[in-house]
Amino acid sequence: MEQFERARLDSYFNRVAAQFMSEETPESFLITHLLPERPSFVKAVDTVSNLRAVLPKPKSIDATARREVERFTQCDELSRELFSTPETCLDYVESRAGGQSLVLLDVGGYFAPALDVLCDRFSGRVLGVVEDTENGHKRYAERDKLPCPVVSVARSPLKDPEDFLVGQSVVFSTEALMRDQGDILNGRHALVIGFGKLGSSIARLLHAKAVRVTVYDIDPVRRAQALSQGFTVARDRESALKGAGLVLCATGAVSLQGDDFSGLRNGAYVATVTSSEDELDLDGLPNIYSRTPTGDHVTRYQTTGHYFYLLNDGNAVNFIHGASVGPFIFLVQAEILAGIRMLTRGDLGPGMHEASANDRAGIAATWLNYFNR
Known part of the structure; x- marks a missing residue:
């Protein structure tokens, strides 16, 4: 990032932080992908709260950003x-942060298993959680009862541009790794598992690249949506796997079980949009498969008569190339700052919450002032 770009980004977050400052300043913990542009956002979190620790997602840490x-x-x-x-x-x-008022900033529901104990036994007070991802949103929303407020930005309209562009970056990285192997997308039949915001973005870009795309989703509503958009919709996952030369997993809820891998077409590539433990049951893969690196971030799994390629060890493939979605990520990060203020006010009851339309409109207006140039 050029110096003038960083200065503009810092100015943007200073403006947003001023917009969402509270009379009282809570303590906070921040889980985040520590990518090159992230320090500006982290500083803003430290402005609207007393940031006690950053916990970077281990497979997406930029060394320079961490040092900063x-x-x-x-x-x-x-x-x-x-x-x-x-x-x-x-x-x-x-x-x-013992004895303090605390906000937990989450990416993927990390705090969910311990939330009851934290709210009941922490020497301070847990004001609540701000959750950034769909996987994390589900982990909190599926609980019978939440002990504190959870502000989710996962389904915010301000996140739609990010989700769309993440899907595009997944296709870019997948194609780049295939080309390193001497393969191309054209002529392959792709299976997209999961037709949410990421999966639908992936499917549309693959289709634009003249790839034959089949979609599978456990939700019949999403299957109907995929069919209305011109995609082939698989009746069952097993038969779809047999014909696919490329499988892109976008559910966050274990797309492939251990026994599913043996049903992959010979030479198929498998890529995901999230961490391997969320998307793939690699521990359940039969031990008869040997693992051989065939290039940077590509591993061939092989046994007698069968082989397939796994990209980036089953982790989000787009992080190989920085996972950049441009300035659109700053919309969502600003809404996280709004979530901190919502929790600090202390007027939210236990349960799931979202930012107001007015807050989102204010964020979008500020963002456009800085980045619509």
Whole structure:
């Protein structure tokens, strides 16, 4: 990022932070993809809250960005294990922010397993959670009862541009890795599993590249939507897998179980839009498969008479090339700052919440002033 671009970005976040400052300043923890442009957003979080620690997603950390963030706040190691055991999570939060009013900024529902214990036994007060992703939204929304407010930006209209462009970046990275192997998209039959915002974006771009696309989704409403947009819709996943030379997984809810891999067409490529543990049951893959790297970020899984290629070890393939969606990500990050103010006011009851239309309109107007040039 050029210096003038960083200055503009810092100015934008200063303006947004001023818009969403509260009379009282809570403590916060931030889980985030620590990409090259992210320090400006992290500084804004530290402006509207006292940022106790950043927990970068381990497979998306830019070293320069981390060094910049560490100049003004703590960076801790993020793992599912840290938050899957409530006692471990409680000990960690107490060590960083004991006795304080606290906002948890989440990407993927990391805090969900320990939330009851945190709200009940933390020496301070958990004001609530701001969740950024659809996977995390589901983890919180599927609970019978939430012990605190959860402000979700996952389904915000301000996130639509990001979701669309993430789908485009997934196709770009998939095609780049295939070309490194001497293959191309053209002539392959692609299966897109999941027809949400990311999956539909992926399907449309593949179709624009003259790829034959079949869609599978467990939701009949989404299957009907895919059919109305001209895609072939698979009646069942197993038969669709057999004919696909490229499988793109976009559900966040385990698209492929261990036994499914043996049903892949020989030479098929498999790519995902999220972390491998969320999308693929690789631990359930039969041990008869050997694993051989065949290039950067490409692994051939092979057994007698069968082989397939896994891209980026099953993790989000677009992060290989930076996962950039341009300035549109800053819309969503501004709404996260709005979520902090919503929780700090203390007038939200336990349950799922969203930012107001007025807040979103204000964010969009500010964003357009800086980036519609």
